[in-house]
Amino acid sequence: MLRVNYYNMMSAPDLVGLPVSCLDALVAKGKTVHTALMAQQQAGDLYFVDILDQSPSERQHIQDLAAKVRGNYENLAILGIGGSSLGPIAVHQALNGPFYNERVLQGMVDGPRIFFLDNVDPDTLAIFAKTVDLTKTCFNVISKSGGTTETLAQMLWIIDQLKALNPDGWKDQLIITTDPDRGSFRSLVHSGNFASLPIPYPLGGRYTVLSAVGLLPAATVGLDIDGLLAGAKAMRERCTSADLRENPAYLLGALHYLADQHGHNIAVMMPYSDRLYGFAQWFGQLWAESLGKKFATTGEIVSTGQTPVSARGTTDQHSQVQLYAEGPHDKLISFLRLAEPSPALPITSDGLGEPGFQFLIGAEFGQLLNAEEQAIEFALRQFGCISYTLELQRLDAPTLGAMIYLYELATVFAGGLYGVNPLDQPGVELGKVLTFGLMGRSGYEEQKSAIQGYQTERQKSPYVME
Structure with a gap:
């Protein structure tokens, strides 16, 4: 499903990249990190690994709630911030693509529409309340602790609106996703008898996308959550080797770490697919919050971490690439591309008689998109920039699940290389x-x-x- 090509990261006569020797020299340390990660998993601390093994009854509960929302509401609104929103957004954008809500309104796909209220800007909230029929909207409130100020404020405000509009049935419009045993939201679930889903205690917010946090919104808008989990499990099986040269997640973590050690302290993720821009933003939180640490696990001050940047091909070729090419070479660029972008969308114009337009006649937009990626990848190499490419054979639920797990594991492995705790913030x-x-x-x-x-x-x- 996925292929990592890191040719543009390794030293060559025309590129000052990473010496092969430094990657080989990291193998022994990588095996030590692997042993530590296995111990953490056994202790239940790497719960993003175990969450893939949700029982059939747990998945069915998610599907039942999703069916209830689809059958009774025109809209689903997600109240959450950070990992409670970025993960679900990434999944929705990747698999449902652009203009989903408009396609629902036109009857092209079954609903409901979905909205992500991931900030407390009063302008946005007020416009949302005027745009949708609140009585026909289900609200999924997501906070593991129940102590997230932004989500709490959103929920209290929404409840006031619903009480005025639907005094007898407003409680049915809320689903609360929170810690299964503790916290103020769990207390609210018990006292108010709200529908709820669990976020297991060991699971940090930025690692929750393949839990109920991401799976309920995905199932509600018709996505294949079993496929997401199956793809992640397949990647889990692929990433069992302790040798970073044989483990794609460990390899990615090591490449980022070594790039940082060689002065490339900015990690640019640049998908050549609009559908994957949300994934790049999810990666931004995962990488920044996990690895941006002042203290090592030993207590030593280390102040580590690459700064993640989201860029979009081809849009940001015209806004950021000038800096990448001729500015400081402090960036590692990861290109995400589809082997064969779809659908086939040919340019069938006659060129309006202009000779300079003729080269595009008969070409397809997917062909153009990939030509742009290949051109920028090569051009940046000529300027001395290092990069790697993650190529997808297709963009479907199993592939996306595999990508999510790949980068989650790469992150915790990189944490071990840095000597920091990638699970706290x-x-x-x-x-x-x-x-x-x-x-x-x-x-x-x-x-x-x-x-x-x-x-x-x-x-x-x-x-x-x-």
Whole structure:
């Protein structure tokens, strides 16, 4: 289903890339990381590996809820942020493609329409409420802890709207996906008798896409969740070797790590498929939040991590590639491409009689898209940029599931190479507690005082211009 070609990463007479020797030298360390990962899996800490083995009854519960939504509502709205939204968006975009909601309205595909409310911008929320019939909308509220401020605020606001519009049946419009045993959302499920799905406790948000977090939205809009899981399982079987030269996930993790060690501290993912742009954005959170760490697991200050950037071919050839080509060579570029883009869409014009137009007559857009990718890949090599290409034979549920697992495992393997914990996110927590303070949450008065003092100092500083 997938092929990784890293020719443009390795040193050659015309490219200052990675010496083959440095990849070989990492093999022993990689085997040590593999042993540690196997121990973590046995301890239940790598739950994204185990979530693929959901029981038939668990998958059926997801399918039953999805069928209920399809049979009773015109719209599904996802209330979530970060991993609670980026993963489901990536799956939906990849497999349903662009203009899905418009195709539902025109009767080209069965509904419901799907909306991702992944921010707390009041403008967006107000327009959403005016755009859809809230009484015909099911809301999937996603937060493992129930302590995600943005999701909590969205849910409370939506509930107020629903109570006014549907006072007797508003509870039926909510499905809460949260921790199965603990947290404020789980308490709400018990006290309010809401429909719910579990996010197993060991599963971090950015690794939840193949759990109920991603599978319920996917099943609701008619996607093949069994195919997603089957593809991921197939990749899991493919990635069992301890030798990074034989394990594609370990290889990708090692290539990124070595590129970073050689000064390429920006990881650009550039899909040549609009359907895969959401995947690039999901990868951005996965890579940044997992590997951007101040402290090693030993307590040593290391300040690691590549900065992920999402680009889109061909669009960003005309906005970012100038920098990649002639700017600092601090980037590793990963191209995602389909072997044969579909559908066949020929250019059948007569060229309007213009000689300069004739070369396109009879060509197909898929042919043009892949020609653009090959041209930019080669051009960037000529400028001295390193890259690798992940080629998909097709873009379907099994292939996407395989890609998701491939990059999840690559991420935790890279974490082992860096010597950091790829499963936590301590740098995110300070912003959360400061927000609690500013919003007046009890117990966070000290944080409120600190940030208010900072704001006063900031406003009085000489570094303000009006």
